[in-house]
Amino acid sequence: MSLKTAARQARENAHAPYSGFKVGAAIRTASGAVFVGCNVENVAYPEGTCAEAGAIAAMVAAGERVIAGAYVIADSPLPVPPCGGCRQKLAEFARGDVPVTMATTGGLAETVTVAELLPGAFSAAHMDNT
Structure with a gap:
């Protein structure tokens, strides 16, 4: 797929009764497996979950750790980029050259790399004390 x-398809399952703004995400891992997520809103804002975070959680729960590509789609006039937190989550599991496609349900799409989404990302290298 x-x-x-x-x-x-994941976007169709989003739980967005408050904003009405449904988002779907899919990631492909280095093994070729595909994991999906959708946004899940909660009446107690900001306790919801982003689509990208859901896809990453499903990936990790399945024992995978390397993102090879990502796709995010929403019903918007312009392609919607991942939020700041999801950019950091993508950077945790993807090299900087991994493509992320942001798309609209109307057919517009833009592809950038993880490094372009999050220049100067905080990484494990920042925590190395040796």
Whole structure:
């Protein structure tokens, strides 16, 4: 299944009764497996979960750790980028050259790299005391 199709299908399952803004995400791992997520809102803002975070959690729960590509889709006039927290989550599991496609349900798409989404990312190297 393509990441586009997987993200589009996941978006349909989003729980967005407050904003009405449904987001779907799909990630492909280095092994070729595809994991999906959708945003899940909660009446106690900001306790919801982003689509990208959901896909990453599913990936980790399945024992995978390396993202090879990501796709995010929303019903918006312009492609919607991941929030700051999700950019850091992507950077945790993806090299800087990994492509992230941001798309609209209307067919617009833009592909950037993880490094372009989060220049100067905080990484494990910052925690090395040796």
